[in-house]
Amino acid sequence: MRETSMTTLSQLNDLAYNYWWSWNQDVWNLFSSINKEVWAETRNPVLVLKNTKDLEASLNNEDLKKKVGDLHSRLVTYLNRKDTWFAKNFANTKGPIAYFSAEYGIHEALPIYSGGLGVLSGDHVKSASDLGIPMVFVGLFYSNGYFTQRINEDGKQLDLYGKFQPENLSLTPVTTKNGEALVFDLELAERTIKVQAHKAMVGSSELYLLDSNHPANSEADRLLTAKLYGGDREMRISQEVILGIGGVKLLKALGIEPAAFHMNEGHSGFFQLERIKNAMKERSMTFDEAKILCASNCLFTTHTPVPAGNEAFSLPLMHKHFFKMIKGFNISWERFVELGIVPEKSDYKYFSLTVFAINVARFYNGVSELHGKIAQKMWRDQWPQVPEVENPMSHITNGVHVQTWMALDVKNLLNETVGTKWEDELANHDFWKKAGDISNSEIRETKVALKAKMISLVRAQLKKQLKENNESQKEIDAVDTYLDDKTLVIGFARRFATYKRATLIFKDLKKLEALVNNPERPVAFVFSGKAHPQDVPGQKYIEEIYKFSRMPSLKGKVIILENYDMNISRHLVSGSDVWLNNPRRPMEASGTSGQKVPINFGLNFSVLDGWWREAFDGNNGWAIGEEKDFANDEIQDYEDAMDFYKTLEQTILPLYYADKAKGENGSSAAWIEKTKISFVTNISRYSTHRMVQDYMTKFYAPAIAYGDKYKNNGDLIKTYLDNRRALKMNWKAMYFTYVHFDGNHVEVPSQFDKSWKSPLHHVEYPAEVTFPGRVFETNEAHIHVGTYLGDLKPESVVVEAVICDLKTDEVKTEKLRLKGPLEDGVGHFELKFKANDSKKIRFRIYGHDNFLVHPFEYGYMMWY
Ligand SMILES: *Cc1c(COP(=O)(O)O)cnc(C)c1O
Numbered sequence: 124m125r126e127t128s129m130t131t132l133s134q135l136n137d138l139a140y141n142y143w144w145s146w147n148q149d150v151w152n153l154f155s156s157i158n159k160e161v162w163a164e165t166r167n168p169v170l171v172l173k174n175t176k177d178l179e180a181s182l183n184n185e186d187l188k189k190k191v192g193d194l195h196s197r198l199v200t201y202l203n204r205k206d207t208w209f210a211k212n213f214a215n216t217k218g219p220i221a222y223f224s225a226e227y228g229i230h231e232a233l234p235i236y237s238g239g240l241g242v243l244s245g246d247h248v249k250s251a252s253d254l255g256i257p258m259v260f261v262g263l264f265y266s267n268g269y270f271t272q273r274i275n276e277d278g279k280q281l282d283l284y285g286k287f288q289p290e291n292l293s294l295t296p297v298t299t300k301n302g303e304a305l306v307f308d309l310e311l312a313e314r315t316i317k318v319q320a321h322k323a324m325v326g327s328s329e330l331y332l333l334d335s336n337h338p339a340n341s342e343a344d345r346l347l348t349a350k351l352y353g354g355d356r357e358m359r360i361s362q363e364v365i366l367g368i369g370g371v372k373l374l375k376a377l378g379i380e381p382a383a384f385h386m387n388e389g390h391s392g393f394f395q396l397e398r399i400k401n402a403m404k405e406r407s408m409t410f411d412e413a414k415i416l417c418a419s420n421c422l423f424t425t426h427t428p429v430p431a432g433n434e435a436f437s438l439p440l441m442h443k444h445f446f447k448m449i450k451g452f453n454i455s456w457e458r459f460v461e462l463g464i465v466p467e468k469s470d471y472k473y474f475s476l477t478v479f480a481i482n483v484a485r486f487y488n489g490v491s492e493l494h495g496k497i498a499q500k501m502w503r504d505q506w507p508q509v510p511e512v513e514n515p516m517s518h519i520t521n522g523v524h525v526q527t528w529m530a531l532d533v534k535n536l537l538n539e540t541v542g543t544k545w546e547d548e549l550a551n552h553d554f555w556k557k558a559g560d561i562s563n564s565e566i567r568e569t570k571v572a573l574k575a576k577m578i579s580l581v582r583a584q585l586k587k588q589l590k591e592n593n594e595s596q597k598e599i600d601a602v603d604t605y606l607d608d609k610t611l612v613i614g615f616a617r618r619f620a621t622y623k624r625a626t627l628i629f630k631d632l633k634k635l636e637a638l639v640n641n642p643e644r645p646v647a648f649v650f651s652g653k654a655h656p657q658d659v660p661g662q663k664y665i666e667e668i669y670k671f672s673r674m675p676s677l678k679g680k681v682i683i684l685e686n687y688d689m690n691i692s693r694h695l696v697s698g699s700d701v702w703l704n705n706p707r708r709p710m711e712a713s714g715t716s717g718q719k720v721p722i723n724f725g726l727n728f729s730v731l732d733g734w735w736r737e738a739f740d741g742n743n744g745w746a747i748g749e750e751k752d753f754a755n756d757e758i759q760d761y762e763d764a765m766d767f768y769k770t771l772e773q774t775i776l777p778l779y780y781a782d783k784a785k786g787e788n789g790s791s792a793a794w795i796e797k798t799k800i801s802f803v804t805n806i807s808r809y810s811t812h813r814m815v816q817d818y819m820t821k822f823y824a825p826a827i828a829y830g831d832k833y834k835n836n837g838d839l840i841k842t843y844l845d846n847r848r849a850l851k852m853n854w855k856a857m858y859f860t861y862v863h864f865d866g867n868h869v870e871v872p873s874q875f876d877k878s879w880k881s882p883l884h885h886v887e888y889p890a891e892v893t894f895p896g897r898v899f900e901t902n903e904a905h906i907h908v909g910t911y912l913g914d915l916k917p918e919s920v921v922v923e924a925v926i927c928d929l930k931t932d933e934v935k936t937e938k939l940r941l942k943g944p945l946e947d948g949v950g951h952f953e954l955k956f957k958a959n960d961s962k963k964i965r966f967r968i969y970g971h972d973n974f975l976v977h978p979f980e981y982g983y984m985m986w987y
């Protein structure tokens with residue numbers, strides 16, 4: 124690049140139009156130094172460039188020019204890296220991978236996110252760029268964004284909507300090769316609308332945002348994409364059609380041919396229909412063939428363990444939007460509806476986008492280990508014969524983009540202590556052990572600075588709120604006495620969905636009052652969060668906390684800030700000493716806000732749900748409650764609240780104030796030591812670098828390979844469909860005809876005495892793998908199993924022994940070998956099996972072919 128001839132202005136433009144700036148706080152300081160007011164007001168570099176008078180003249184400053192030049196060359200170096208993680212590990216893998224999501228949290232100046240799901244997508248975009256993974260991201264441009272929240276003098280949430288002009292953001296219009304705005308037609312119910320798009324560069328990741336706000340559309344259609352999660356069901360389905368179907372149309376118009384697809388939540392799932400339509404047309408395929416082809420390189424990630432949180436549409440609404448398209452597929456409407464049907468109530472049916480997504484993808488995951496298990500259970504009906512613990516629903520635990528959520532003060536500290544190359548080591552656990560050697564005094568100094576910044580934001584924001592609510596000057600002035608850096612501050616901020624139980628700590632008000640008013644060991648709480656405009660109970664929680672915060676006994680000790688966004692989030696996760704997370708287990712699929720805390724030397728105090736259940740090691744923070752299930756919400760809430768008070772009073776506060784007796788104020792040495800443990804144990808494991816690497820290795824690379832195989836070999840699709848059809852036609856007749864053992868010292872279990880059982884008996888399957896087979900002791904067992912296969916080819920099934928070691932509880936499986944040709948449809952299988960200890964054993968048979976993504980994906984399984 125000809126850097127030397129570039130003017131400072133064009134360098135500034137480059138910096139402003141790549142969201143690389145959103146995780147490089149040095150760039151914020153630069154833009155703030157150009158125009159402090161505009162920056163403070165908007166935190167938007169494009170508006171700084173647009174709204175600074177005599178910009179060019181003000182750039183005539185050697186110091187500034189140098190700063191711009193330095194940052195610009197950092198950006199250029201970043202964009203031109205050749206030795207990325209992807210380049211090193213996947214040199215022969217071709218992309219790109221297309222990722223679809225309804226929301227993205229890149230920065231508060233682009234308010235197209237509502238909470239954790241969006242921030243996760245945004246962090247995914249950024250880590251993909253850091254790792255050099257070729258990805259394109261597709262979303263919607265919400266010109267009114269998500270709502271701006273006010274909390275009025277009665278504690279009521281008011282939902283206000285701003286107006287965001289794409290030309291005032293770090294976006295560029297998507298154009299055709301000739302440079303004209305790219306606009307395409309999209310069929311929506313009975314009409315055709317125009318759709319345009321804006322592009323955000325996020326490092327080297329491309330994020331495309333679709334937008335229906337085109338002058339040729341009707342007023343109503345122009346507003347379709349205006350509000351994130353706004354409007355009624357009709358608007359929602361329209362948005363999802365624009366996102367999914369429009370997204371595929373856009374990529375096609377741009378000549379982008381993704382090698383794999385990632386469906387982030389069911390919202391975006393309709394993209395598969397457009398892909399299927401294209402495959403049918405371009406490859407003269409049937410619907411079923413095209414569906415298999417399109418599924419072969421598609422991953423679906425589910426995020427919602429709350430059944431009601433899973434998107435579903437009524438059948439008439441589906442009919443209105445898809446009947447015509449499905450007719451063109453030459454399948455019956457019923458066949459299509461079956462791909463998404465969940466009979467929720469007996470007389471009412473919904474089309475579930477989660478069920479649909481499972482049916483049109485071949486890779487599936489939840490977002491933490493526990494959530495993976497919950498998702499296996501929730502969606503087990505998709506593979507009803509397979510024990511839920513073994514079904515294809517997998518998991519990858521969420522993470523956060525460290526450079527976005529780590530405060531600049533901490534980054535500077537790392538540069539001085541662990542070296543300036545730490546950004547290349549974010550997923551390297553061993554590297555981070557050396558952070559344990561950073562001196563306590565440096566950490567304390569850094570944390571005090573972060574806490575001061577948080578307190579100053581909290582006070583300023585609170586004063587603004589009080590002013591807007593016409594409070595007295597006395598009340599407003601009092602805010603300057605709220606919080607101080609010697610008081611333990613606990614943060615709680617996230618969406619106010621009721622399962623997150625924002626009001627849990629108020630369960631026993633007397634206990635809380637005693638804790639916050641203890642002059643020896645004071646503690647204060649800062650809350651913030653929006654409730655969805657239609658979530659009345661969530662809004663009630665806001666009102667309750669607001670009212671508590673006004674009680675004389677809690678004033679200044681319990682604070683609630685309005686309009687939670689990524690800016691408030693950054694301040695709270697970096698400034699708080701402790702991060703509180705008390706969802707009703709197991710409803711928090713992962714949670715990510717707590718992952719932003721250890722990297723800023725804070726500590727988590729959380730229910731053992733989602734990510735924290737994996738991360739908590741007894742030493743790096745605290746747990747609320749135990750890992751157990753409750754039959755009753757009230758008992759659960761009560762027990763968790765009591766445990767919260769107990770741990771706070773008996774463990775957390777004494778540790779924080781441990782050095783007070785020695786005359787030291789603020790956090791103790793032991794506290795700082797604990798924050799280091801928290802830092803070292805969490806930073807690499809819960810970063811999106813680790814997460815995106817996992818996605819690449821576990822899903823994207825295999826999906827790309829599968830997609831290639833299926834694309835280049837039409838026979839594979841036919842084999843898959845033929846096998847599935849044969850399994851379906853023969854499965855009810857399939858049964859075990861005999862099981863024998865021979866060999867030394869074999870105790871033949873009585874259950875196996877009878878070699879003949881009625882087929883019906885075997886149609887049962889266990890809800891989980893249990894091992895009712897009998898114990899036997901042997902050196903070598905020779906096992907013979909016969910199965911009646913009817914018309915099925917023996918290579919279409921696997922006969923397998925599931926063996927459980929009684930001492931260790933370890934389970935392993937051994938495939939049986941076919942002994943010879945079938946006899947009257949009976950296959951004879953055998954296994955020679957060494958067993959020195961007592962085992963329990965069962966046999967199963969399941970549908971198989973050589974090209975499955977998951978061994979049980981056909982779903983056919985029968986047990987002996
Ligand atoms: C990180 C983040 C979240 C996620 O919070 P959870 O506690 O995981 O629900 C939500 N909103 C914002 C603005 C965030 O930055």
